[in-house]
Amino acid sequence: MTPSAVRPAARRQPRLSGRTALAVSGLLAVAAAAVVFPLAFPNPLATTYGFDTLIFIAAASAWNIFSGYSGYLCLGQAVFFGTGIYTVAIGARDWQLTGDAVFGLLPLAGVVAAAIAVPLGLVALRVRRHTFVVITIAFFFIFQLMAFNFAFTGGTSGIVAPILNWAGATYNNPFYYGALLLAAATIAVSWLIRRSRFGLHLRAIRDDEDRARGLGVRAMRVKMAAFVVSAFITGLAGGLWYYFIAAVQPRSAFDPLFDLSLALMGFFGGLGTVLGPALGALILEPAQLWLTVQFTNDYLSQILFGALFLVVILFLPRGVLPTASERITAWRAAHRDRRAPVSPAPPAPAPPPPAPHAPAPDEGFVP
Amino acid sequence: MANQIYPAIVDGILGGGVYALMAVGLTLIFGVLDIINVAQGILVVVGAYLSYVLSVHLHIDLFAGLLITVPAMFVLGVVIHTTVIRPLRGSERTAMSLLACFAVAIILEGALYWIFGPDVVSLSASYVQSSFKVAGFYISYIYVYCFVLAVILVAAIYLLLYRSRFGRAVRATMQDPVAARLVGININRVAALTFGIGVAVTAAGGMAFGATSGGFSPNSGYDLISRLLAIVILGGLGSIGGALAASVFMITLESVVGIWSPNWAIVVFYAALVLVLTIHPSGLFGRAAVRAQ
Amino acid sequence: MSAELRTEGIAKAFGGVQALEHCTLTVPAGSITGLIGPNGSGKTTLFNVMTGYERPDAGQVYLGGRRITGASAQRVYGLGLGRTFQLTRIFPRLTLLENMQVATRRGNRPGLLARPGRAAGHRHVLGLLEFTGLAQHAGELAGTLSYGQRKLLELATVLACDPAVVLLDEPAGGVNPTLIRHLAARIRDLNRQGTTFLIVEHNMEFVLGLCHQVVVLDYGTVVAAGPPAEVAANPRVLDAYLGAALDDEPATAAPVADEPDGGAADHPLPAAARPDQDPGQGPGPDPGPDPGGAGE
DSSP: OOHHHHHHHHHHHHHHHHHHHHHHHHHHHHHHHHHHHHHHOOOHHHHHHHHHHHHHHHHHHHHIIIIIHHOOOOOOTHHHHHHHHHHHHHHHHHTTOOGGGGGGGHHHHHHHHHHHHHHHHHHHTTSOHHHHHHHHHHHHHHHHHHHHHOTTTTGGGOEEOOOOOOOSTTTHHHHHHHHHHHHHHHHHHHHHHHHSHHHHHHHHHHHHHHHHHHTTOOHHHHHHHHHHHHHHHHHHHHHHHHHHHOEEOHHHHSOHHHHHHHHHHHHHHOTTSSSHHHHHHHHHHHHHHHHHHHOOOHHHHHHHHHHHHHHHHHHOTTOHHHHHHHHHHHHHHHHOTTSOOOOOOOSTTSOOOOOOSOOOTTOSOOO | OHHHHHHHHHHHHHHHHHHHHHHHHHHHHHHHHOOOOTTHHHHHHHHHHHHHIIIIISOOOHHHHHHHHHHHHHHHHHHHIIIIITTOOSTTHHHHHHHHHHHHHHHHHHHHHHHHOSOOBOOOOHHHHOEEEETTEEEEHHHHHHHHHHHHHHHHHHHHHHHSHHHHHHHHHHHOHHHHHHTTOOHHHHHHHHHHHHHHHHHHHHHHHHHHSSOBOGGGHHHHHHHHHHHHHHHOTTOHHHHHHHHHHHHHHHHHHHHHOTTTTTHHHHHHHHHHHHHOTTOSSSOSSOSOO | OOOOEEEEEEEEEETTEEEEEEEEEEEOTTOEEEEEOOTTSSHHHHHHHHTTSSOOSEEEEEETTEEOTTOOHHHHHHTTEEEOOSSOOOOTTSBHHHHHHHOOOTTOOOOSSOOSSOHHHHHHHHHHHHHTTOGGGTTSBGGGSOHHHHHHHHHHHHHTTOOSEEEEESTTTTOOHHHHHHHHHHHHHHHHTTOEEEEEOSOHHHHHHHOSEEEEEETTEEEEEEOHHHHHHOHHHHHHHHOGGGGGSOTTSOGGGTIIIIIHHHSOGGGSOOTTTOOSSOOOSOOSOOOOSSOO
């Protein structure tokens, strides 16, 4: 074997360092901008937008940890979001917590959501992908129904949060930074998973679950783990969101558009990549907020939202990040033809894009 | 108690026939195209609104109006398929189609809200309110008419599937699209037409739903789709007989449970779904290996 | 690092079709055993039962003396039994290296911080890629490979955890002769190092030239087993491929009917080229009944 044959595997580390440096510095710049944002734009509206966006960045990345990596589309993520909300809401109400003490409940939001994910996962993860999506939708409706009908959830009128005695001008800031922390942590976890053996197993499941099983992968455990992690983070996001909004009703806690938004952001940015969903949320959430303000008619903005979704699905099916990554790679290849064929290795931590060519043998005939 | 159960059962069976109509469309679409049309719920509502417009603004009889709404919805179905579903390609096709249908549903719901507003409306006709007495309790005429309509239409679909050339092509495509194509079946056309048929039945289903539900609004789509999804999965994705049986059974069950608790009656769907899927992950009638994913 | 694979009385039915019935066979440790039979004889079903993808209705499977009937696919692999598929299955969206790293034995728990491929494992995996001649593509996505390359990758992946026994489902199917020779050579190499093989194939040259013993399946039952020459001459085997009815036909019928009895003794079927001894001339005389084609 020629030296070049052995090099490709070994070369991955040193060859990437140039790109890694670029990517890392890019990320640091973005992080710095995010930290400075509330100081640069102290307008409460801006920080509200920022907070909302960060919550969705966290939620979309969490959704991606399960749905993106494993390929099982969960359209019931609102279940965990809403559970987190109600956990905190009910806790604050029943334990009569006031003021800053309510924040102590926040971890509980994640824990309860994760706990709920276990029985749901045990049922839902045993079925095939089509059915899985539908079951998650069913779960969503069940939870929404429960929220409407149970007394302890406050029924249709919902629950109101205790008031926080904070200064008006900087009221949003702790929420903003809390959300920023959550978003950053989620992306970090997503990255860790992606490069770990656990993440590899998830992605193998995504490509061919039966084959993965035949190679020793404990599919059920792996899926469950990702599902629970995803639920935990989403629950946390819900709890935090509740504090900010300070009131909850069944419809707002369990909102079908929430699930759809996560999926849209994930697909738009790039399903199964680390930064894709975050990017999707970063672009789409402010866009959606802006649309809602521009068109005060809710219904029109809903139509536009759906239309946007269709546009993304039809024209950007693999998402922004992988498509951009491929374009860059192709551009690079065209300009550096002398070197050995470079596999599409984009800057760390974003992983290689999904294969655009070579459809599976039984693909192709699509009605 | 007996006073309440019998009418509930009868209501359930009659109502189940109506749901069967919508569920058959849904399962047919899955069988041929391998996608779950989650817009079916809102499409039923669209059908209901169409009937509403024809009946209230143009004073056309509900059943006569079907002659207009059914073809119209058929065209809508074909359009949706051609513009949204068919262009989708690639390994994520199944997921994308589902999301695309979801997006279509969102758009349709928004459009309905925009045009009609959030208020609850209902379909009325002289025979909607009136009822007749059987064995000590009342049955509304409209329930019976709609049930008969459902029976006729499901039978028509059955005949189409099993007694016509087109139906043969559809069944061939359901079983093996590659092989179907090899024997000269234009599977794209089959798919488009099947989608059209699947949506066309929602016109009838919509009218029936609108007439028997006591009131609907653009919001009604969610309840509908959640019931339909449960029915179709319980009956086995792709199985027409299964959709039929599951519809009648589940709606009857809901009706009976509704005697005790109207609010929670709908939970029987979810509970049954979860139960069945825990024990037998491919539904009751469904093919054991639903298309490799 | 080898083991015996044995089945006893396996039965498996799908609806009305009895795919396997009284299926009893032994794959001796350290051997290369061929599994042949006409289409529909149950070969792939047998593989599925052995590797935990299907549960048998009756009968037992033993690996190295240990009962593994009904164990799940992941457990079976962990115990040292790997397989490939008739329609080559790989993970198209993972790189070749990652494909190899998916395979995992018990004890390799997928921790969050555990990177795939620790040092020793990494070298081993690279070694396998070199062994199959795919090393230069290690960083590429598996979906970009050609058909033949995928077959090699699938084989390499199965070998990643050093299984004691490997089941190959039509490894030579749809592959050019050079690659077939390459495959046969690799299998022989691995076998010398101790791996046991059970190979389903329709390519008779491949089977008869490579295998120490051959098992013949017909209608889900073993009808013959033994060294290749013996099996090839066995009239029951030829019946299985040609159909017993032909024996009853009058002598004026197709000359094919003549060959099995008279010809076999003089020209045992495997006399035709063996993969490694055939320096490029044609495949020689017709190697006999070959139902050919795909599909079980």
